Amino acid sequence: MAAVPLLICDDSSMARKQLLRALPQDWAVSVTQATNGQEGLEAIRRAQGQVVLLDLTMPVMDGYQLLEAVRDEGHASRIIVVSGDVQDEAVRRVMALGALAFLKKPVAPDDLYATLKRLGLIGAPGRTAFPARPSANAEVSFNEALREVVNVAMGRAAALMARVLNVFVELPVPNVNILYVGELQMALADAHANPQLTAICQGFIGSGIAGEALVIYHDCDVADLGRLMLRAQANEYTDTEMLLDLSSLLVGACLSGIAEQVDVQFAQNHPQQLGVHMPIDDLIRSNQPRWKPTLAVEISYALEGHGIHFDLLLLFTEDSVQRLRNKLAYLMN
Incomplete structure (x- = not known):
């Protein structure tokens, strides 16, 4: 079983670090990171975002715009929004644009695991060799x-x-x-x-x-x-x-x-x-x-x-x- 191409798209190095730490340890993923929606869209076009953990508030291209672009271009990415914007209308909008779930920041590892499990994005541990992940210990200013x-x-x-x-x-x-x-x-x-x-x-x-x-x-x-x-x-x-x-x-x-x-x-x-x-x-x-x-x-x-x-x-x-x-x-x- 091949590793899952996972994209973490968030302009905050702190948020990306928190998400890396929250990932299930036995989930075989190859991780790509993007600092705005435009970088995220380019990664998805390169098939690096089968699963996407997406922020909403970002420069250049925000999360809403990325969701629209993924829908319009017909990509099969499975997108989970992880955002500090917890307005009811924000949740409604992202779900209407094709997001599969909404998690509020900072996301707890148990909540992320339960969501991945519910969506069928993670299963029982296999024998896949886990690719090296980006360091979750990178220094944050x-x-x-x-x-x-x-x-x-x-x-x-x-x-x-x-x-x-x-x-x-x-x-x-x-x-x-x-x-x-x-x-x-x-x-x-x-x-x-x-x-x-x-x-x-x-x-x-x-x-x-x-x-x-x-x-x-x-x-x-x-x-x-x-x-x-x-x-x-x-x-x-x-x-x-x-x-x-x-x-x-x-x-x-x-x-x-x-x-x-x-x-x-x-x-x-x-x-x-x-x-x-x-x-x-x-x-x-x-x-x-x-x-x-x-x-x-x-x-x-x-x-x-x-x-x-x-x-x-x-x-x-x-x-x-x-x-x-x-x-x-x-x-x-």
Whole structure:
């Protein structure tokens, strides 16, 4: 019996490492890895993807586009989606495009095995000589590990928002960067000075990891967001109340997703509108000693069909970085 050509298609080196570790040890597979849908499609055309473990949120070509291309080109690949985007609509769409199953990240080995078994993709161990697999011990950078943790967390936050607003939330690849205090001060000051932006700030702390979450809205979207909230909640909201509630929901869900993966518990302050409840200068002044440099995670959300965009910025204090490294160490090694 020949080894099964298995394709792992995910832009995150952390996610690929987790999947390699989750593969059944007695499954004879020859593994190919791809970092985006275009690379994945080329591998499938080379017959390297009889079975595919596919992410959705990727640059160049995402998972939805790859599923469409596989269907349109008539490939016989058996595709299992493994994604942090756990919206009900995301699951419905991938199944309609031909995926055989949907597993949420990070996938547990038992769940992956049960799915492979249910789909008839793995059987009793045979006498096949197992091909050498790519190393599941490859080094993963701190930024890569954090980006994957945030990717999973933002997907869970999007699923909650989708249920609350009855929308489909489009997800990006999150950005992870180190910002120095001057850069951060300029970015926050620009957001405050722009009359077309409203920023909501919410502090958080847990297990020595602390920071501020900023949700930045375009004012032209506020009325549409208000209508969605009113339709979903049947409550009377002022614009400020609506933005505070939505921000608290988004930040809370995202932090909860991070906390679950790195085994911490975050406490959150009440959200405040910058420039109203908390002047931007006060925010910078009170945090400047801790924000040299700042670890910044940027997520840009969009609501499909509504033209609504808003940004979530997670700012971790300098002292938090080493604690985050320690928490992520067990995932990276």
